[in-house]
Amino acid sequence: MGQAGSGSGTDARGWVSTQAGAHLRGRRVRDTGPEIALRSAVHALGMRFRLQRQVVGRCKPDLVFMGRRLAVFVDGCFWHGCPQHGPQAFRGPNADRWRQKLRDNQERDRRNDAALADAGWRVVRLWECEIKADVMAAARQVQRAFQS
Template identity: 55%
Template sequence: MLQMAEHWVSTTAGRHLAGRVKESTGPEVTLRRALHACGLRFRLHRTLARGCTPDLVLPRYRVAVFVDGCFWHGCPEHGRRAPWTGPNSQLWADKMSRNRERDERSTTLAQECGWAVVRIWEHEVTGDVEAAVARVRAAGAGGSTPR
């Protein structure tokens, strides 16, 4: 029987994950530039409620935007499908589950505070940033477009 680690065990397979940034990721910056080019103004990382800090908010339209990384947030197209393996397998499974729960909680909190929420996958921004901008604009016009 495989012994599950109670604490993270450093492995060579996970070395590439060290030092990853949480804010101002490539897809976030790409989306911000495109929104700004369209004349939309926003604020970065504003806390709307305890436990709810979107990547950017458009205060004028009360739109909160979250740009979710495909790996970290469990994208249905690009997220991990295979079971976790290795000494940290249960820790990884738990972490991803907590990430999804936090995403749902953040969305609910923002909506309860009166904000329209747009959650955009990383691949949506890198694949067609104009479509991502259109989703944000639609939410600002009153037509919230959840993923």
């Protein structure tokens, strides 16, 4: 049985390692380009925040405004299933696993949003493509939630 990064074989969780999926190995979970860009823009607007602070249950938003009870998430288009840029179809030996992975991510997002709302938090979710397209517009969206 091979390792996930070896280029062939199956890992302990049953994922088949393929060359087509090699670009996804080792992807950053935090401190991505869009996250850093948003943080810089939000900071430039005078808002101060905490990073990856656990606030409700196991939920760790990308930006946390504790006093305002505002949680901001930067959702990757691939990993969270952006309607415009997310994968439309999966092929290969892991197709079913990828579909399930994205469904699980989206379900976790809904659970986190509900848990935060139940605890009196407001949630802003931004797609990475929104931030890449216009980081200041994304930062102003956070600012509007911050001020409300």
